[in-house]
Amino acid sequence: MLAVRASPLEMEFGMDKNWRFRYDRAIVVCIYLHTNKIWAGMNKLSYLLNIVLIGVVGYGGYKFINGNAEATDDGRTAIMLTFEEREFLLADMRTFLETVQAIVAAAGEGDMAAVAEIATANGIAATGNEPAALMAKIPLEMKQLGFGTHDRFDVLAALATESNDPTKVIVELGDLMTNCTGCHAGYRFDVEE
Numbered sequence: 001m002l003a004v005r006a007s008p009l010e011m012e013f014g015m016d017k018n019w020r021f022r023y024d025r026a027i028v029v030c031i032y033l034h035t036n037k038i039w040a041g042m043n044k045l046s047y048l049l050n051i052v053l054i055g056v057v058g059y060g061g062y063k064f065i066n067g068n069a070e071a072t073d074d075g076r077t078a079i080m081l082t083f084e085e086r087e088f089l090l091a092d093m094r095t096f097l098e099t100v101q102a103i104v105a106a107a108g109e110g111d112m113a114a115v116a117e118i119a120t121a122n123g124i125a126a127t128g129n130e131p132a133a134l135m136a137k138i139p140l141e142m143k144q145l146g147f148g149t150h151d152r153f154d155v156l157a158a159l160a161t162e163s164n165d166p167t168k169v170i171v172e173l174g175d176l177m178t179n180c181t182g183c184h185a186g187y188r189f190d191v192e193e
């Protein structure tokens with residue numbers, strides 16, 4: 001039998017041929033595992049992560065557009081809120097109505113300065129205190145309608161300042177208020193369980 005020259009590993013660890021064979025085979029198995037099984041596993045993991053990521057991003061986008069909304073049997077979309085969130089928005093709504101009442105009264109008296117002042121007070125400057133968690137529950141379209149209504153009060157204030165004609169103010173207010181009626185026709189606020 002020919003003596004096989006010991007490999008450095010054999011010399012260092014005193015491995016016999018049999019061991020070395022098993023060792024070589026183990027490396028092959030390791031490489032196989034790495035290139036196939038483990039990477040396949042990694043791919044599966046990254047697929048999974050991607051799906052989770054797409055899910056999270058998709059859910060965020062879905063929520064951003066649709067908010068925390070539910071269909072109801074009266075045809076309106078219910079926005080599901082906590083009791084406090086609902087109170088917050090209803091208080092805003094009562095301010096809207098008070099604003100409209102005060103503008104009609106001031107326009108009736110031909111007091112354009114008062115119209116401009118009242119309208120500005122409920123313009124876009126009146127926004128910005130809405131809690132982020134509450135805003136996340138409001139569908140995008142509804143938010144645009146809500147903030148758009150505040151914008152319209154600024155437009156009304158500018159009109160009252162420019163023009164001395166109360167009729168123009170009432171016409172503008174009538175148009176602005178299609179935001180109120182439009183939103184009320186489509187949505188309601190419900191308290192989530």
Ligand code: HEC
Pocket residue numbers: 090091093094096097100142143145146149177179180181183184187188189190
């Ligand atoms: C973006 C949507 C939206 C706009 C715009 C909007 N509202 Fe509302 N408003 C609502 C919803 C939703 C409710 C709750 C209705 C329900 O739950 O039945 C509500 C309720 C109200 C209430 C009842 C408040 C209470 O205490 O119960 C008043 C008054 C009101 N709105 C006035 C107005 C006026 C006036 C305007 C326009 C200047 C206006 N709203 C614009 C969505 C809107």
